[in-house]
Amino acid sequence: MATIREISKKANVSIATVSKVLNGKGGVSKATIENVMAIAQELNYRPNLTARSLKSGQSRTLGVITEDLTVFNTPEIVDGIDAYCELNDYHYILGNLRFNKRYGHHPQNTEECEKLVHSLVDTMLSKQVDGMIYIGCHSHAVVPIRNNGEIPFVYAYCYSTDPNVPSVLFDDQKAAFEATQLLIDKGHRNIGVIAGQVDSIHTANRILGYQEALYANNIPYNPNITVNGEWERNEGYSLSEKLIQAGVTAIFAHNDLMATGVIEYCNEHGFEVGKDIALIGFDNREIGTACRPTLSTVSLPLFDMGQTATHLLLDMIDGRHIKCGQKLMLACTVIERESTGKSRKEQS
Amino acid sequence: MATIREISKKANVSIATVSKVLNGKGGVSKATIENVMAIAQELNYRPNLTARSLKSGQSRTLGVITEDLTVFNTPEIVDGIDAYCELNDYHYILGNLRFNKRYGHHPQNTEECEKLVHSLVDTMLSKQVDGMIYIGCHSHAVVPIRNNGEIPFVYAYCYSTDPNVPSVLFDDQKAAFEATQLLIDKGHRNIGVIAGQVDSIHTANRILGYQEALYANNIPYNPNITVNGEWERNEGYSLSEKLIQAGVTAIFAHNDLMATGVIEYCNEHGFEVGKDIALIGFDNREIGTACRPTLSTVSLPLFDMGQTATHLLLDMIDGRHIKCGQKLMLACTVIERESTGKSRKEQS
DNA sequence: CATACGAGAGTAAACGTTTACCTTTATTTC
DNA sequence: GAAATAAAGGTAAACGTTTACTCTCGTATG
Numbered sequence: 001m002a003t004i005r006e007i008s009k010k011a012n013v014s015i016a017t018v019s020k021v022l023n024g025k026g027g028v029s030k031a032t033i034e035n036v037m038a039i040a041q042e043l044n045y046r047p048n049l050t051a052r053s054l055k056s057g058q059s060r061t062l063g064v065i066t067e068d069l070t071v072f073n074t075p076e077i078v079d080g081i082d083a084y085c086e087l088n089d090y091h092y093i094l095g096n097l098r099f100n101k102r103y104g105h106h107p108q109n110t111e112e113c114e115k116l117v118h119s120l121v122d123t124m125l126s127k128q129v130d131g132m133i134y135i136g137c138h139s140h141a142v143v144p145i146r147n148n149g150e151i152p153f154v155y156a157y158c159y160s161t162d163p164n165v166p167s168v169l170f171d172d173q174k175a176a177f178e179a180t181q182l183l184i185d186k187g188h189r190n191i192g193v194i195a196g197q198v199d200s201i202h203t204a205n206r207i208l209g210y211q212e213a214l215y216a217n218n219i220p221y222n223p224n225i226t227v228n229g230e231w232e233r234n235e236g237y238s239l240s241e242k243l244i245q246a247g248v249t250a251i252f253a254h255n256d257l258m259a260t261g262v263i264e265y266c267n268e269h270g271f272e273v274g275k276d277i278a279l280i281g282f283d284n285r286e287i288g289t290a291c292r293p294t295l296s297t298v299s300l301p302l303f304d305m306g307q308t309a310t311h312l313l314l315d316m317i318d319g320r321h322i323k324c325g326q327k328l329m330l331a332c333t334v335i336e337r338e339s340t341g342k343s344r345k346e347q348s
Numbered sequence: 349m350a351t352i353r354e355i356s357k358k359a360n361v362s363i364a365t366v367s368k369v370l371n372g373k374g375g376v377s378k379a380t381i382e383n384v385m386a387i388a389q390e391l392n393y394r395p396n397l398t399a400r401s402l403k404s405g406q407s408r409t410l411g412v413i414t415e416d417l418t419v420f421n422t423p424e425i426v427d428g429i430d431a432y433c434e435l436n437d438y439h440y441i442l443g444n445l446r447f448n449k450r451y452g453h454h455p456q457n458t459e460e461c462e463k464l465v466h467s468l469v470d471t472m473l474s475k476q477v478d479g480m481i482y483i484g485c486h487s488h489a490v491v492p493i494r495n496n497g498e499i500p501f502v503y504a505y506c507y508s509t510d511p512n513v514p515s516v517l518f519d520d521q522k523a524a525f526e527a528t529q530l531l532i533d534k535g536h537r538n539i540g541v542i543a544g545q546v547d548s549i550h551t552a553n554r555i556l557g558y559q560e561a562l563y564a565n566n567i568p569y570n571p572n573i574t575v576n577g578e579w580e581r582n583e584g585y586s587l588s589e590k591l592i593q594a595g596v597t598a599i600f601a602h603n604d605l606m607a608t609g610v611i612e613y614c615n616e617h618g619f620e621v622g623k624d625i626a627l628i629g630f631d632n633r634e635i636g637t638a639c640r641p642t643l644s645t646v647s648l649p650l651f652d653m654g655q656t657a658t659h660l661l662l663d664m665i666d667g668r669h670i671k672c673g674q675k676l677m678l679a680c681t682v683i684e685r686e687s688t689g690k691s692r693k694e695q696s
Numbered sequence: 697c698a699t700a701c702g703a704g705a706g707t708a709a710a711c712g713t714t715t716a717c718c719t720t721t722a723t724t725t726c
Numbered sequence: 727g728a729a730a731t732a733a734a735g736g737t738a739a740a741c742g743t744t745t746a747c748t749c750t751c752g753t754a755t756g
Contacts, residue, residue, distance in 0.1 A: 003712060014736045019714060045472045050407065051712035053398045054741045061441070061475075069430070073635075075423045082417065082444040091441045091475060093409070097429040105737060126394045127409075127439060233638070260638050267640070286420075287638045288579070290608050292615070351742060367744060375704060399742035402711045487697045 002043035011040050022047065051344040053128060062313065063124035063132040065117070069096045072285055073302050074137050077156055080306020081133060088314060095120045101140055103217060121145060131313045134158075138161035152316035156309040159327055166316075168309040168328045172202050175298045175332035176209025176252070177216075179280045182296070182334055183250040184217050186278055187344030192225040192248035194239050194258050203228070206254055206282070229258050236261025241269075249277065249344075256281035256288050260296055263339070274341035284335055301330040350391035358387050370395065401476060410440040410661065411472035411480040413465070414664070417444045420633055421650050422485050425504055428654020429481060436662060442474060443468045447486055465493060469614030473498065477660045482506075500664035504657040507675055514664075516657040516676045523646045523680035524557025525564075526629050530644070530682055531598040532565050532627055540573040542587050542594035544607050548592070554602055554630070568620050577606050586608025589617075597625065597692075604629035604636050607643055611687070622689035632683055642687035649678040 006023070008015040013032060020028050021036040022045075028036075053059040064081055066074050078094070085092055097116055103223030124132060131151050136158030149164060159167035183191050193210055196203035207226060214221050225246050229235030243251055244265075253259035254298065259281030265274045273279050274293045281288060281297040288295035308328060352370070356363040360379060368376050369384040370393075376384075388484030401407040412429055414422050426442070432438055445464055458593055472480060479499050484506030493501065497512060507515035531539050533659030544551035555574060562569050573594050577583030591599055592613075602609035614621045621627050622641045629636060629645040636643035656676060 004714095005712075015713085016715080016737075018734055020735090023714085032734080047711050048402075048476060049474045050398055050401045050476045051741090052714075054396075054402055054711090054743090055713050055715090059398065069423045069427045075417045078442070079417045079444055079446065079449075082442065083446065083449075085444075091471070093439045094426070094430065094442050095434075095439075096427055098427065098431065103432075122394060123439070126397045127721095128396060128398045131496060167752075199663060248736060257638075264640060281375075283636075287635055290494075290635045290639065353742075363743085364707075364745075366707060371744085373745095377704060380704080396742050399711090400740090400744075402713090403743050403745090405711075452721090 001048070002040075002045040002087035003048070006043060007036060007045060010043070011036050013157045035231060045280070059128040059130055060090050061127070061129050061176050062090060062310070063121075063127070063129035064092045064094050064135065065120055065124075066096050066135045067138050068093065068100045069094075070100055071137050071302060072283070073157070076302035077135050077137075077306040077309075080308075081310045082306070084304070084307045084310035084314075088310075090130075090310075090314070092133075093124065093129065095124065125150065131317045133309050133313060134160075134300075138321065147184075149214075152313055154309045154313045154316070156305050166312055166326045166328065168312065168330065170300050170305065170332050172205035172327040172332075173209035173212070174329075175282070175334070177213045178209075178332075178334045179252055179282070179298050180210045180213035181217075182336065183252065183278055183280060184213060184219070185343065186250070186340055188217050188250035188278055189217075189327060190225070191219075191250045191252060192243035192246065193227070194236055194243070194251060194253040194262065195226055196230045196231050196254040198228050203254060211251060213250050229254075231255055231257060233257045233261040233264075237265045237316055238310040240265040242270075244271065244277065251277060251279050253279065253281050255283040256283045256295060256297055259297070260287055260291055263291055263295070271297065274338050278341050280334075281337040281339075288335075288337065296340040297335050298332045298336045299335050300332055304330055349396070350388075350393040351396070352393075354376075355384060355387050355391060355393060359384050359433070365428045367482040374609055376650050379413065384425045389431045393472070399452065407476040407478055409475070409477050410436050410438060410658070411443065411469075411475070411477035412440045412483065413445065413468055413472075413480065415445050415484045416448045417442075417446075419485050419649060420450055421505070422483055424650035425483050425485075425654040428651040428656075429658045430654070431651070432658035432662075436658075438478075438652060438658075438662070440481075441472065441477065443472065469493060479665050481657050481661060482508075500661055502657045502664070504653050514674045514676065516653050516660065518648050518653065518680050519677040520553035520680075521557035521560070522677075523630070523682070524554035525561045526557075526680075526682045527600055527630070527646055528558045528561035529565075529686060530684065531600065531626055531628060532561060532567070533691065534598070534688055536598035536626055537565075537567050539567075539574070539598045540591035540594065541575070542584055542591070542599060542601040542610065543574055543576045544579050544602040546576050548634045551602060558600060573651065577602075579603055579605060581605045581609040581612075585613045588613040592617075592619065598688075599625060599627050601629050603628065604631045604633040604643060604645055606622045608635055608639055609643070609685075611639055611641070611643070622686045626689050627687040628682075629687075636683075646680045647682055647683050652678055693694045 002290060004015050004018050008018045017032060018036055021033050021075055064078065068074060072179050079094060099221045133154050133156055134145060135156045145160065153165045154167055155167035161167060180191060195207055211221050225243055225248055227242060236253055240251065240262040251262055253262055259279055262279055266277055271277050281295050284297045284299035288297050308330060352366050353362050357367045365376060366379060366384055374445045412426065416422060426678050429440060481502050481504055482493065483504045493508065496683045503513055503515035507517060528539060543555055559569050573591055573596055575587045575590060577587055584601055588599065588610040599610055601610055607627055610627055611621050613624055619625050629643050632645045632647035656678060
């Protein structure tokens with residue numbers, strides 16, 4: 001590995017001069033610049049970023065913590081982080097808490113969880129990261145991270161109760177409003193909801209958006225046709241029976257997994273999804289294009305969330321931004337496929 | 349940020365002594381050890397790993413390059429890397445080439461590709477990584493990386509033509525053998541194949557394994573019922589027609605996407621998958637549990653590949669292992685679900 | 697009692713940069 | 727022609743560690 005010193009020897013100049021040339025600082029003659037550059041090229045010089053970091057106190061490296069890298073939404077957020085980093089000459093080290101393998105999908109043992117997170121944060125701080133992003137795709141486990149304001153911190157997909165840490169979220173309520181509105185536009189007024197877990201923020205906000213859409217369209221809210229599931233396919237299956245018996249003509253499922261359960265129920269019981277029953281899911285998972293009929297759904301701005309979180313973080317690092325507990329809400333987009341069918345007028 | 353120097357001042361000893369204590373080296377009295385430790389704790393001391401790296405020339409950091417982080421198999425490999433790193437006190441920086449967003453799924457412009465890869469490798473070397481892993485989940489783009497043997501390098505999921513770089517792969521042939529054997533065990537002798545792209549190594553090896561299984565069971569190989577698709581669902585759909593007309597009773601599809609196409613075709617044309625037609629896919633994607641009937645398939649040892657690649661790499665870094673072009677083949681596992689049905693004897 | 701030895705602790709250099717400040721020379725200005 | 731100024735380059739310290747080497751005792755050894 002060629003160093004600045006080797007270049008300086010070969011070029012018969014001091015290391016300071018070499019450094020100036022390499023960093024494009026002034027005060028060097030054209031001749032020396034060319035000479036030094038040529039030699040650097042020849043020796044295949046690559047700056048030692050470790051040394052630079054030590055001197056400057058800035059690593060240009062972020063720490064990214066994920067709860068579960070193998071859950072469907074995480075990789076694309078990381079991808080967004082990666083893209084923004086690349087654009088800004090930053091790097092990042094990744095740490096996966098591996099909640100799936102350690103605790104299953106819904107971590108319980110919060111004490112152990114916290115210890116895990118803290119130790120990861122600690123080693124990342126040891127690595128001198130300039131800032132950190134926490135991607136909390138398991139909504140239940142919003143671990144408040146003891147940061148002491150040592151370095152800038154941003155949450156993505158979840159938020160912390162720490163008032164000093166901003167977060168980047170997506171707008172559940174607005175998305176639910178639009179999903180419901182799509183069903184209403186198709187001519188439905190009796191719209192059931194297969195909601196997520198009772199204690200989830202996502203569930204609450206999506207119900208809010210649903211109600212808002214009903215209200216905006218003068219449709220009375222009927223609490224009996226909003227039922228809760230645990231995000232799993234089989235609940236979509238079993239709960240759809242109840243809703244259909246209650247006479248709904250459309251169903252808003254709070255995720256695609258449960259929505260596919262609805263499709264299965266309908267297929268098996270002679271209801272045609274997209275005709276007898278309109279259906280929309282949430283998450284835009286791959287299954288939605290694989291099932292029949294294809295599933296209308298809500299697409300999450302995952303890549304954008306990664307980018308935005310990183311943008312925010314770099315701003316904070318550069319002191320361009322005041323640390324605050326603000327929540328940045330990004331919009332989702334409704335994707336219309338077959339399961340929502342034609343409008344009821346067209347049908348008849 | 350507390351430094352070793354601050355501790356030394358507070359403890360009235362030299363920084364060398366503090367360093368010795370912190371690293372558990374001998375030659376220090378119990379009293380000083382306790383004192384120094386207490387002060388370190390009190391100051392919330394965290395070693396500056398950047399400084400340590402600079403001094404030692406070892407960063408304990410790996411570089412991980414992915415072609416596409418959002419493709420289904422990559423995150424789990426990374427997860428395996430992460431797990432092994434955690435166990436060994438290593439870290440890694442991730443660089444995503446983002447082939448999906450840049451070139452679509454099958455990168456064409458190899459010149460630009462190579463430039464991209466080389467620049468990423470260069471910056472990672474600048475970051476003083478101790479070794480690198482390249483995860484090449486797009487089989488077509490096995491970019492040979494100019495490494496000059498500067499640091500240890502391992503390929504995962506793909507291999508390079510560079511004879512000095514080992515790779516960690518899964519055993520396509522053996523997996524195909526077992527998948528085919530499962531169909532044979534169910535009583536089928538007329539087994540069609542919806543193979544992958546003609547020029548793919550995966551395709552070739554899976555056909556080999558298929559033939560091997562036929563041979564082992566004294567079933568003549570009929571080239572007319574092996575047809576190639578481009579890994580996409582719609583090809584599974586259209587090619588199944590041809591195979592079924594040719595009289596096959598079972599189909600081995602080279603991936604789950606094409607297999608779901610087969611299911612769709614069968615559903616629409618009155619063939620019952622799992623009864624009239626036995627079907628097995630490859631990849632163990634999520635769809636396989638969501639479709640009806642559920643899809644028998646082959647599960648890839650992704651997590652294990654990540655772990656093994658990292659294991660190999662750390663061995664090379666520690667000089668415990670000779671760099672060579674060896675290929676490590678990990679075994680896949682066949683997952684039996686509904687689509688392969690009961691055995692034919694039981695059926696009748 | 698002189699010597700050797702070992703434990704405990706300290707000194708200083710080194711890793712590869714960056715940068716504040718200094719020196720030298722040449723050029724301009726009055 | 728002296729003084730000021732600018733341009734080109736060099737010196738050395740600093741970032742936070744690690745570590746080879748040195749020093750100073752007190753104790754054991756002959």
